[in-house]
Amino acid sequence: MGYLSEALGTAGRLIFTLDPEILEIVGRSLRISLTATSLASLVGIPLGFLIGSKDFQGKAIVIIIVHTLMALPTVVVGLLGYALLSRQAPLGFLELLFTPRAMVMGEFILSLPIITALTISAVQGVDRRAILTAQTLGAGKIWVAWTALMEVRYSLLAAVIAGFGRAASEVGSAMMLGGNIRFYTRTMTTAIALETSKGEFGFALALGLFLLLVVFSVNILLHLFQMRVRVR
């Protein structure tokens, strides 16, 4: 109970005092997770559309693999990334290890299966009449695809939100690929891990609450966007 009241107090103080280091960590966390989510959406939505809308041999296996990858442990992604990016590794020459770019890559890999899988299921739910209607009105293949995606835009937004949630909350790959370097790769989740290891449970919990608040704000923005799309 002590931790909880201390955490609430500290969280309140963090919000109201706007500690510059905390703000810097929050800014970096958002930049990395939003970049990773945007890239994963750019790849995952078209990929999900293709898998969901086309009939091909082995489709069921592909879907099972994508679903399995949704449960990919973050630490495994970190470990694989580390194995590929460390100095002696095949991609070591890129010198990406312990950089924000490496963290974006890790979070991209984690959110891609989620966005792809949820897009597949959204696309499979598109009313067949929507596609037929677009075709009868003269739409070519690209327009038909765009129309189908627009018909399930709320589900796609939910997919992007879920992907962002995964990217913003993971700690395993951020820690292993970013290294938790102060003023460079420290994010909210790696900071929480560090404070916990230092025994600063209250502060760590406060950062956790603050992280939730930040994700909550991003979700509000996305929902406002969704409502705007609904009206249009």
Next chain:
Amino acid sequence: MMRSRTYPQFELQDIIQRFGKRKALQIPHLVLEGGEIYGFVGPNGSGKTTLLYIMNLLLRPTYGEVFFEGKPIYGDTGWRTSAQRKMTMVLQNPYLFNTTVEKNIEYPLKLRGLPKRERLGIVGDILDEVGLAGFEKRGASQLSGGETQLVALARALALSPRVLFLDEPTANVDAKRIHQLENIIAKVNRERSTTVVLTTHNLAQAYRIADRVFSLFEGRLVSPAMHNLFKGAIRTSPEATYFDTGKIRIQIPSEYKDSESGHASVNPDEIILSRKPFVSSARNTFAGVIIQISSGEGKVHLEINSGELFRVEITNQSFREMGLNLGSRVYLTFKATSVHIL
């Protein structure tokens, strides 16, 4: 340009559509002329919708070729795309995109690159035409079944298509809207010369709207349920009561009163065919020329042009004895009571 005027709008040649092992449609030959209203009637599963999909080029038949304005569709990809842009279809259970009525009607115009101002002008006009003025900002999901059907029709009409396919256009519509929809279909055909091809369960509706009615049964075109069906109006004079088709006047029993428009049919079995006119109590005699001869079910079927196209059935023996050929001049005689007013 000359080609498109010389050839029929649609010609289907040796069409077979299979779904798995099932033969859903088999049409050896079918010709549809431009500017007409065609009705296809038949029960569920008779192949009506499949036929519309094939003609609207949404479905490539398993075998056979579709000709549009004289050119084969599947021989030339470019022609297929340009033909497809001249036609559109309203589905049996129409789908409106999950947005406003305005955006739904704008959709096909946007695809064709029309500027916003022009698009909105067309949306306003077309909504007015279907009796839904002021519906622009309504959400598509808030509309009733009848309104949905009208918006889907408006969206199709916004394109000013040369051919409009309507799959069961009044299946999900209440009685009040049926009349309205039928009027719009007739008006579009009349004023814009749009060819309308519709399917329906309702035989009476098919004859009410369409210039020509085809029956489909188990994927094949079968003899229409009613032969010698004419569109026209009843006219009375002191001497007699007539059904006036605009081309010929058919005498009918005097109990009928004047009517604006309607249909009359003459049973092919009740028409007497002769090489020369003969005196009888029958009130109707028309001279004509044989333009088609076919046989089936132990009878010879003759198509005779005598102003209107009549179908007459005679026995093989009569056919032989009369020495009939294509182009033979004949006389059709039938009683006023053989005419059925619908």
